[in-house]
Amino acid sequence: MGIEARQARQPWILLSPALTAVTLLLFVPLAFIVVYSFWLRTATGADQAGFYLDNWREALGDAFYRDILLSTLRIAAITTVVCALVGYPAAYFIARSRGNKAILLLLLMLPFWISYIIRTMSWINILGVSGALNWLLQTIGFVDEPVQMLYNETTVILGLVHFLLPFMILNVYVALEGIDVSLEDAACSLGSTRWQAFREVTLPLSLPGLAAGGLLCFVLSAGTYITPLVLGGPRDAMFANLVFEAVITQLNWPLGSALSLMLLAILGSLVLIYNHFLGMGQLMKGLG
Amino acid sequence: MDDTKRYERLRERYLNGDLDRRKFLGLIGAAGLAYGLQTPFARYAFAATEQVRFDGWGGVVSEAFRKYAFDPFTEKTGITVVDGTFGGGDEYLSRVKASQPGEYNIAHLSGVFDYARYAGLGLNSELDESKIPNLQFVIPKLTDVFRKVTDGSLSCVPYDYGTTGIAYNRKYISDEEAKEKGAKLLIDEAYKGKIGGWADWRTRIWYGSLQTDQDPNNATDMEAVWNAIRTNRDLLLKYWTSGAELMSLLAEEEIYVTEGWSGRIYALQEQGHDIGYIDPPNGFGWQECLFVIKGSPMAACEELLNFMLAPETSIAVAEGQSYPPALDPTKVNLGEKIPKLPAFDPTGTLDGLTFADPTYWNGHEQEWSKMFGRIQKGY
Numbered sequence: 109m110g111i112e113a114r115q116a117r118q119p120w121i122l123l124s125p126a127l128t129a130v131t132l133l134l135f136v137p138l139a140f141i142v143v144y145s146f147w148l149r150t151a152t153g154a155d156q157a158g159f160y161l162d163n164w165r166e167a168l169g170d171a172f173y174r175d176i177l178l179s180t181l182r183i184a185a186i187t188t189v190v191c192a193l194v195g196y197p198a199a200y201f202i203a204r205s206r207g208n209k210a211i212l213l214l215l216l217m218l219p220f221w222i223s224y225i226i227r228t229m230s231w232i233n234i235l236g237v238s239g240a241l242n243w244l245l246q247t248i249g250f251v252d253e254p255v256q257m258l259y260n261e262t263t264v265i266l267g268l269v270h271f272l273l274p275f276m277i278l279n280v281y282v283a284l285e286g287i288d289v290s291l292e293d294a295a296c297s298l299g300s301t302r303w304q305a306f307r308e309v310t311l312p313l314s315l316p317g318l319a320a321g322g323l324l325c326f327v328l329s330a331g332t333y334i335t336p337l338v339l340g341g342p343r344d345a346m347f348a349n350l351v352f353e354a355v356i357t358q359l360n361w362p363l364g365s366a367l368s369l370m371l372l373a374i375l376g377s378l379v380l381i382y383n384h385f386l387g388m389g390q391l392m393k394g395l396g
Numbered sequence: 397m398d399d400t401k402r403y404e405r406l407r408e409r410y411l412n413g414d415l416d417r418r419k420f421l422g423l424i425g426a427a428g429l430a431y432g433l434q435t436p437f438a439r440y441a442f443a444a445t446e447q448v449r450f451d452g453w454g455g456v457v458s459e460a461f462r463k464y465a466f467d468p469f470t471e472k473t474g475i476t477v478v479d480g481t482f483g484g485g486d487e488y489l490s491r492v493k494a495s496q497p498g499e500y501n502i503a504h505l506s507g508v509f510d511y512a513r514y515a516g517l518g519l520n521s522e523l524d525e526s527k528i529p530n531l532q533f534v535i536p537k538l539t540d541v542f543r544k545v546t547d548g549s550l551s552c553v554p555y556d557y558g559t560t561g562i563a564y565n566r567k568y569i570s571d572e573e574a575k576e577k578g579a580k581l582l583i584d585e586a587y588k589g590k591i592g593g594w595a596d597w598r599t600r601i602w603y604g605s606l607q608t609d610q611d612p613n614n615a616t617d618m619e620a621v622w623n624a625i626r627t628n629r630d631l632l633l634k635y636w637t638s639g640a641e642l643m644s645l646l647a648e649e650e651i652y653v654t655e656g657w658s659g660r661i662y663a664l665q666e667q668g669h670d671i672g673y674i675d676p677p678n679g680f681g682w683q684e685c686l687f688v689i690k691g692s693p694m695a696a697c698e699e700l701l702n703f704m705l706a707p708e709t710s711i712a713v714a715e716g717q718s719y720p721p722a723l724d725p726t727k728v729n730l731g732e733k734i735p736k737l738p739a740f741d742p743t744g745t746l747d748g749l750t751f752a753d754p755t756y757w758n759g760h761e762q763e764w765s766k767m768f769g770r771i772q773k774g775y
Contacts, residue, residue: 238650341633
């Protein structure tokens with residue numbers, strides 16, 4: 109075998125463990141889910157193998173699923189916008205700070221050391237009727253009776269922002285770090301104000317990071333299941349809750365498979381669109 | 397021959413020139429690979445006969461099982477009991493369905509309808525009752541219903557029973573009001589935003605039937621039941637999904653009234669919370685069993701079941717989890733605490749409790765669980 113052929117093979121040899129893992133742990137299970145979506149659930153809860161389009165007809169044609177899907181996408185969009193509005197200034201502050209950058213980044217990573225479920229449930233102790241905020245409001249005489257703040261769409265969005273904000277900040281931070289600060293100074297020396305320099309130079313250059321953070325926040329929030337379960341009220345279910353319910357409560361794995369593939373197709377399309385226009389490189393930088 | 401000896405022989409052959417370097421390293425590599433592959437699975441294989449997996453409802457119930465049954469059992473027999481938890485029977489059935497035979501062994505299942513579902517999916521085993529002599533102490537009525545489902549044999553032993561009644565905060569709702577309104581307390585506009593409800597389709601339909609004055613085991617006007625469930629939903633603060641959440645919502649006064657599990661409410665009362673509890677007429681009675689899943693190590697499971705049914709174990713667990721045991725009070729002296737537990741029947745006939753009819757409920761499961769899922773989300 110020639111040296112060139114050996115060199116051409118080397119990347120594949122090095123990649124083979126990762127490719128094997130991805131194939132076995134992602135593509136093979138996904139193939140099972142695709143097959144399952146064409147099966148049927150029988151009255152006893154057992155699955156009937158075959159090629160039936162009933163689940164797909166129901167998933168695509170039933171207004172119930174469409175409405176919850178639209179509501180899920182709306183909540184994900186609001187969460188993403190809030191994360192961007194709150195996360196950008198924080199990322200800017202970290203990127204432009206001197207000396208204490210490492211500490212700020214460490215503080216940003218700290219929440220990841222605590223379970224997502226525990227972080228979500230902590231809001232019950234903060235916003236609950238006998239929670240910290242109600243105690244404070246009553247103590248300072250702002251209200252006489254505890255205010256009901258939990259179990260609505262706002263608390264679901266709050267929980268999602270709490271969970272996803274670090275992803276947004278990290279992505280924007282990485283983009284801002286890559287921008288030469290002297291560009292802003294150059295803009296100012298040419299007569300623009302600080303605000304104009306930020307708007308005309310820094311913001312456009314950091315947009316890929318903002319887009320990467322936005323994509324991550326949107327995809328993760330659209331697929332969430334725990335937050336609406338813990339912090340939502342009776343009408344605040346999201347699409348992943350429907351998948352859970354079909355699979356777990358109704359033992360209808362075929363329908364659950366069709367619903368999960370539907371969500372995957374929508375979120376996957378978004379990722380493909382993002383990749384087409386901006387490429388995955390920025391996303392990888394943020395995640396790294 | 398042990399692995400060290402094998403390696404020394406191989407090395408000797410290599411040094412003697414019987415094996416070339418490539419072959420020697422290849423054999424070492426193959427041995428390492430084989431060892432690496434078999435080790436994690438061998439652990440399970442070796443452990444299979446020495447441990448039993450038990451899954452239950454978590455919280456105070458699991459604590460009672462661990463303290464009064466599993467630890468003493470392990471101490472006595474050397475068999476380890478690995479205990480897991482689940483939030484509901486549906487979730488657990490889904491996990492079992494996805495598992496390999498033998499992965500899950502014994503489950504603390506609720507209701508005869510769950511027993512029938514497992515049997516329907518072919519997940520039942522057949523117990524050798526001669527290995528469980530303590531079965532003689534169990535209330536016969538509790539065992540008979542299971543035998544009917546599995547043609548006379550048993551795949552479980554009954555273990556305890558309780559009710560899903562109405563729990564209310566006495567600071568806001570008096571005993572008289574609760575008694576007078578009964579199940580309709582859960583659709584009382586006066587408590588809008590302060591009502592809780594279990595996100596379980598059976599319980600919701602059961603209470604919907606009571607709220608529309610129908611037989612919960614034979615509702616004829618389902619539209620009225622769905623409307624009652626919708627009314628309840630619109631007044632709810634939240635559907636709760638676990639016993640821990642039920643206790644937290646009541647204890648923190650997030651809600652004033654909900655239906656609740658008798659044992660959990662008793663546990664709250666024991667903690668000093670002023671929570672009242674009533675079983676309305678035709679309230680939801682249920683029994684729980686210890687179900688052995690197909691593919692389990694039967695001898696070890698039967699030994700554990702017999703140990704758990706021994707009066708001293710059963711009574712200690714019952715006092716710990718606050719649900720009356722399945723032991724017949726006419727055959728076994730249950731002590732002082734158990735007769736005070738909610739839902740306790742001193743006659744051992746359980747005539748005062750209404751249990752779910754498995755044929756009726758399982759026959760409508762697919763349709764009703766789906767319908768409730770939609771109503772729950774605002775439809």
